[in-house]
Amino acid sequence: MENFVVSARKYRPSDFNSVVGQQHITTTLKNAIKNNHLAQAFLFCGPRGVGKTTCARILAKTINCQHRTSDFEACNQCDSCLAFNNNASFNVHELDAASNNSVDDIRNLVEQVRYAPQQGLYKVYIIDEVHMLSNAAFNAFLKTLEEPPKYAIFILATTEKHKVIPTILSRCQIFDFNRILINDIALHLKYIAEQEKIDAEDEALRLIATKADGALRDALSMFDLIVTYSSGNRLTYLETISNLHILDYDYYFKVVDSLLAGSISNVLLIFDEILKKGFDGNNFIVGLSEHLRDLMVCKDPATVDLIQVSESARDRYLMQSQQASVSFLLSALNICNQCDIQYKASKNQRLHVELALMKMSKLPQALTLAALAQEDSKKKG
Template identity: 40%
Template sequence: MTQALYRKYRPKGWDTVIGQDHVVQTLTNSIKADRVGHAYLFAGPRGTGKTTVARLLAKAVNCLAEDPAHRPCNTCKNCEAVNENRFMDMIEIDAASNNGVDDVRDLREKINFSPSQGKYKVYVVDEVHMLSGGAFNALLKTLEEPPPHAIFVLATTEIHKIPATVLSRCQRHEFRRVPVDEIVVNLKHIVAAENLIADDEALTLIARQSAGGMRDAQSLLDQLSSTGTKITLALAQTVLGTATSKTVLDIISSVLDHQPAHGLETIHRALDSGADPRSLARQIVEYLRGLMLIQMGNIDQVEATREVKIQMESHAKSFNTSEVLRMMKIFNNAATDLRGGWQPSLSIELALAEAIENPTESPQIAVSSLLGAASDPPKSVPVTRTESQPEVKSASSPLGKRPCLTSL
């Protein structure tokens, strides 16, 4: 039994769709009232349930249950056929691989044939934004005059790429990112059903990492459960690559102690053993973000094991907030620096040097002027706390890097 969790726990009825109540409400109302449209556009981030809801719609319009309020019933022969992936009248097309005019022409020829099993032929076109311009035009002709037995569900993660002419012919539904707590509830349900053992913090981390995508969260859980051991926060962090490694702690300590040699040595050791410099920089930023949260009194939002939290609290006391912000900016630049191809470690080495050098003088000016904070800038530098002095900001940062808070 190796069925993926997200397939196994894919909702079979409207009541189990997670985080998309507004879409479900509208669709179930139209099914009850027997007022189903002929063209739908489902837009939203990946893994939020667009094709799942499209399947539910296909099942509901073809369900044989007497009472429309009970469709899909999951017991009639049509519902069962959809659930077992053998329903001929639900046609799923991946526009990423069938994006040409010929593919759409082919669809237009076949669409006029009556459904073979159910009442409606439901075409689910996934990643519809991938269609070529010509294919969109061909599709548009079909959307203008669809045969009465045809329903289109176009799904996309990139609605801005859909021509207005197509948009205007579709009933549009926006799928939202699923909130972390709703994902956690669902993961707990799967954990119980699969007889897995998992810590709540680990499930929260999985939910956060999946950025509101239910499918991604379930896939991550799948990956972790395949280790065959208890799913702890430490395990989740290791597998997801978000663990605060000793490397990160050592690098931050070397900044604190003004020990560039030790810091560089730590970086080189990590890179020599296969670490990716940019992901190391990201881990440092994530750690610094934790320090900032602690300094602001939000320790609850910090995801770290108890041992790491103890170390973090100590670091949070040793740096002031503007130092932490400055380091975040420096290492964030290193994490997003796409250059340095000839010497991949250069960005993070520079970041370390920059973080250690001159740690207190200028950054407070930059931060206070950017934030409009009420702290006093050093008297030697004339600064007014307005947004209109970019030259002061850029001059205040070592190596000419302009502080930038937008990435925070």
């Protein structure tokens, strides 16, 4: 049996151009290489799984590459690049500060920095989770960071910039990594699915992308998990929701249809079904609010792009939003919001949600009455 390599490793970008969603950083780094204007200390900040370590390694590889391309990318063919790609290069040192945070660890590193590289131009030191270094370790590091030998480059990475002491911050060029957009993640997953010959439904990929909350690594792990769980070369929306334990958005459409029809009984039955499937009332209300919000932004062509759903789902949203009035959506959102806020404090949480649903089903009627009364008073006035 072939060894299974997780997608996050298999598809780690090998040059700047293939890094997703961090153009502001990759372009700046490439320009610095082009103009020979490279800083010696960098701080890469940002949420987990968005490409900090990846970019640090690409930078290390690119500046040591013997035949950089005309686009200032690593060639991925020379001895140095090959050594990097096989994790065998002597010119890159990675220190995980989460587990090596003592003064001694840093002293070791500082000691190594004194030796010039045997091959290649630069020695690159990547210190991950740098905010975990002890104070004493930080202090032992400061002097080297301030006056490193010219062949040494430091790339510090952290998910918690606010915990990095100012003396370090002021000595580094700081790069803030973005959370990656749902769209970009979904496209990247689509690319990987194609490479792996997996027949994936767009909606499934989009759902994974949404759930990943900006972290590409998380998206890739979820993707792997669901593919392994399913038959292996198909990835469907239904399998994805059951795997990630997400409520099918179909339910929200049904709930809103029933609310618009003023049918309390229907809505209560649907909610019962949802609870029976093991979903939590609070999550349901939050999900319903998001659904109402999506319907709301569909009301205006100017905001329609704010919904982050696949093309096929989009038409469904547009249709339902046509049926609901802005006043209905606003009032329903309000009721959901109140329900969510008071949920934790409520003694009977099921009833609490049911009450909110009942109130919402009465909205269409109440709004019609209010409109009639207004017209009436206009006529009289």
